[in-house]
Amino acid sequence: MRNFFQNKHTAPAMLGWGVVLILFILILLPLLAVLIQIFLPGIFFGKLDFAGFGLVFEIFERKLWSKSLTNSLMLATGTAVLGTILGTALAIMRTSRAFKTRFALDFTAWALLILPSFIMAQGWVLFSSGKGIAANVFGMEWVTDLVFQPVGLIFIMTLCKFPFAYLAVTAALEWNVSQYNEAARLNGASGWHALRTVQIPLMIPALLSGAALIFMDTIGDFGLPASLAAVYSFPTLSYSIYTSLYTAPIRFDMAGILSFYLVAIIVIVMLFQLFILRKGDFSFITGRAIRKEPLQTKNSWIYDVINSLFLVVALGIPIGSSLLVSFMDKLGDGVSLSNFTWRHYTELLNIDSMIFLGLKNSIVIAAFAGMIGLVVGVCIGYVLIFTDFKYRAMIDSLSVISLAVPGVVLGIGYIFIWNQPFLESIHLHLYGTPAILVLASIAGAIPIAARLMISSMTKIPFSLLASASVQGASLYYRIRTILLPLMRASLLTAGLTAFGTSIFDLAITSILYPPNFVTLPVAINKAFEDLNYGFATAATITSGTLIIAIMMAFKWFVEKGFSLMLRAIKKEKKHVVTDSKCIKEI
Known part of the structure; x- marks a missing residue:
């Protein structure tokens, strides 16, 4: 037909x-x-x-161009690694243990996936800047130096982008195929050895997909550098492309070269992912597979506490900071009735x-x-x-x-x-x-x-x-x-x-x-x-x-x-x- x-x-x-x-x-x-x-x-x-073809190699000679490339690669790589680790850990916790706030974790993941990055970045700027919520309200002046540096920016981006890995790994863990892990344990493997040699390799497609999506979304992200521009200089490929068109004189050559490298990096990541997946067979669902049911434990409150603290940091700080500042007459005057408006x-x-x-x-x-x-x-x-x-x-x-x-x-x-x-x-x-x-x-x-x-x-x-x-x-x-x-x-x-x-x-x-x-x-x-x-x-x-x-x-x-x-x-x-x-x- x-x-x-x-x-x-x-x-x-x-x-x-x-x-x-x-x-x-x-x-x-x-x-x-x-x-x-x-x-x-x-x-x-x-x-x-x-x-x-000489212009292609000038990116290594011009300081702004090379700095933008270096910053983007560092931010994307660091976020992909930490975001995949965080998303995988949360996914394993979500699917293996039953706790009351696990559906709130799902909601937060989807919310962070849908909310534009510039809104989340603005919330973090308001919380972490020198006259922000952390310094004026809580007296945590050290937060400014911690956040406004490359490692701090990777941390912020990790909290925004981890849902790609979390959702991918959660889907991969939907089915219970514990017979492979049990076979390894019967042959003398320790719990850690079975996790490292059996369970994690079976999740390679999900891990690679999550990491690739995090990397590509981060390296092309425009919201974070746009929000940081007012308080912290951190040029990236995407933001430098924008400034090349909206500063005098207009630099179409700069925009073209940086766009070329941005697209080339994304294509390389996609091809690398495809190459790894084609090298092996990752099919593991058999007739014995059943849907995975979270384990009921007496210490589920521990997971609720861990999850609640994480949700406060990931979603509560940026959204809460924006909400609080919207009612403040002046950001530097702190939280008081006289500053409410x-x-x-x-x-x-x-x-x-x-x-x-x-x-x-x-x-x-x-x-x-x-x-x-x-x-x-x-x-x-x-x-x-x-x-x-x-x-x-x-x-x-x-x-x-x-x-x-x-x-x-x-x-x-x-x-x-x-x-x-x-x-x-x-x-x-x-x-x-x-x-x-x-x-x-x-x-x-x-x-x-x-x-x-x-x-x-x-x-x-x-x-x-x-x-x-x-x-x-x-x-x-x-x-x-x-x-x-x-x-x-x-x-x-x-x-x-x-x-x-x-x-x-x-x-x-x-x-x-x-x-x-x-x-x-x-x-x-x-x-x-x-x-x-x-x-x-x-x-x-x-x-x-x-x-x-x-x-x-x-x-x-x-x-x-x-x-x-x-x-x-x-x-x-x-x-x-x-x-x-x-x-x-x-």
Whole structure:
């Protein structure tokens, strides 16, 4: 039956080519533009002068460039190592022991995964700075020197990025295959030796996946250096790319070279992970595998204490600091009744407030990105799971690469592509307009939606769609009447996730926002850079709460509407059955 989809003139094949075209325009073309610009720096400005390969090696001669590369590698490597260790330890504790606060650990992991890094970084800055919460409220002046150094920044990033490893290892430990460990112990292995030689090697795919995701997300992170810029100088590749475009003179060569190294490092990490995984067989689930049940112990309170202390540090300090500062008139005056104010929140109610305008603009952009990204994600999932399209591997690779490519690199590529004079004649000169923000946000939402759609579609039998196709149902009819109803929960989750992440995308909006047009993350970050901490934190708390409320209300409305629709259908069927019985009796 799948041979039906191999014909290049069928609707699924045309859908596959449409997906390729969309991914090429939105993701691959901007990425290629950044790389091409390194060797042909004038190609996007009407010149074809070949610059040679010498510029690639100048990163080791120019101090800022080399410092940015060194800082990024050190921060990403340290965070990947510590984040994987921390995430693995927490995952083992979560799956092996039963304690009351383990669901709070799950919530914190997902919250840290969704919350933008610049908001978490701002909370840590407010807590750790010289006039911050730690020094003024608790008298811990040593926190400033501890945090504002490379090791301290690695610690902060570890607390923000560990969920990648935690979720990956938790999923790997879902099944209990203790027979391997028991066999090792029967042959004389100690508990530590069995852990080191049996259990940990079986978790290599999860450990590598978590470590790779932490490394890639950290090295491309824009939020931390952007938040630190006001109080601590720590240039990284992503932030130096941004400054090269927004300082005089504009340095496209610097942006191109740093982007090249950033993408090259990410590709090397992905290839290394793939090489390790292909060298061995890591399948270990057999017919004896059962779902793992946490062990009930009398000392579970110890795990609750450890977990609670960790949650206070990981989530309580940054969010609590932001909440506390939002009610303080002056940060340096400490916590007192005289320093308490509602002023920062009342400023937000001003109809002309930059935050209010930024929130409105960001919601509109994120709504478009969420809806269109979801549609494209469904199409990608359909092509990858239910067709034999010839270039499925390329589509899968592009969707994964786009998930790893930092927003600053994608933003630069959009400048090169959509800032061409010839586009004005066909009304497609999008640079300097809100439309380019929508396109870039869609590009950022597509890989998130696609990954969620692929995982959902793998659970749906191909035979359902094949049977409908044999009966003459069109592609659109099969998707609308079979696929989408079976995926309604995943569709809602993917759409809301794409919407939420698009609203707080600081990197892309900082690079591409047009003149006299502001977005929420840019407005918050600008207030933070101006040292208006109270207003920035009040805006963060208010907008974050409002956006979560909107998402939850929309989720409830959709689920409620679907439930009412199912009840109406059941009620109508009941009436039909009753009418049929009456007719038979007559």
